[in-house]
Amino acid sequence: EPEVTQTPSHQVTQMGQEVILRCVPISNHLYFYWYRQILGQKVEFLVSFYNNEISEKSEIFDDQFSVERPDGSNFTLKIRSTKLEDSAMYFCASSVTFGGTTGELFFGEGSRLTVL
Amino acid sequence: AQKITQTQPGMFVQEKEAVTLDCTYDTSDQSYGLFWYKQPSSGEMIFLIYQGSYDEQNATEGRYSLNFQKARKSANLVISASQLGDSAMYFCAMTSYPNAGGTSYGKLTFGQGTILTVHP
Numbered sequence: 108e109p110e111v112t113q114t115p116s117h118q119v120t121q122m123g124q125e126v127i128l129r130c131v132p133i134s135n136h137l138y139f140y141w142y143r144q145i146l147g148q149k150v151e152f153l154v155s156f157y158n159n160e161i162s163e164k165s166e167i168f169d170d171q172f173s174v175e176r177p178d179g180s181n182f183t184l185k186i187r188s189t190k191l192e193d194s195a196m197y198f199c200a201s202s203v204t205f206g207g208t209t210g211e212l213f214f215g216e217g218s219r220l221t222v223l
Numbered sequence: 224a225q226k227i228t229q230t231q232p233g234m235f236v237q238e239k240e241a242v243t244l245d246c247t248y249d250t251s252d253q254s255y256g257l258f259w260y261k262q263p264s265s266g267e268m269i270f271l272i273y274q275g276s277y278d279e280q281n282a283t284e285g286r287y288s289l290n291f292q293k294a295r296k297s298a299n300l301v302i303s304a305s306q307l308g309d310s311a312m313y314f315c316a317m318t319s320y321p322n323a324g325g326t327s328y329g330k331l332t333f334g335q336g337t338i339l340t341v342h343p
Contacts, residue, residue: 163328214268
């Protein structure tokens with residue numbers, strides 16, 4: 108069964124460093140997302156991406172964050188200068204459409220980011 | 224704004240019995256979708272079931288069914304014949320389709336989750 112894959116599974120970084128989290132969405136999906144889950148808290152929407160541009164972003168997704176689909180298969184989340192509060196599990200997801208019964212999001216296994 | 228409330232931090236069920244996980248929601252949008260996801264200890268998020276706000280029938284997917292009560296704004300997940308592998312965190316989530324084209328931009332609002340433990 109096709110799946111969303113994410114790398115790395117766990118990354119430890121120093122505060123202020125740049126981090127890039129990578130995702131390979133399901134191949135026929137057109138819509139891509141990043142969510143995060145701080146330990147013990149809710150899963151939170153960060154950004155959605157379609158047709159090589161951001162469709163919607165949350166207030167969490169500030170100027171420190173950026174997304175890119177550099178080569179038609181990978182979908183990346185970059186955090187420019189990490190802060191302690193960026194420590195979380197980051198989930199990539201993809202879907203066929205934005206809505207309706209086929210709009211279910213398929214999530215990857217997550218990338219755990221630890222900022223020291 | 225949307226809100227999802229899961230009032231059960233943890234639930235226990237005996238293997239082979241049915242269990243209901245509660246979810247209530249709040250939205251001012253007329254068109255919306257409700258989802259349930261399972262998160263095992265390994266961390267991935269597994270889609271279970273979807274219910275559209277205009278769907279008249281309750282959604283079912285194998286052992287999962289969604290008890291959708293629109294007037295009460297509830298979307299409870301029913302798992303029949305529980306299995307040990309059902310032990311996991313379960314999240315209720317919703318998205319709204321505020322535009323005429325039904326576009327939600329994939330923005331899901333999640334509840335806080337319910338940890339289900341299935342006992343042998």
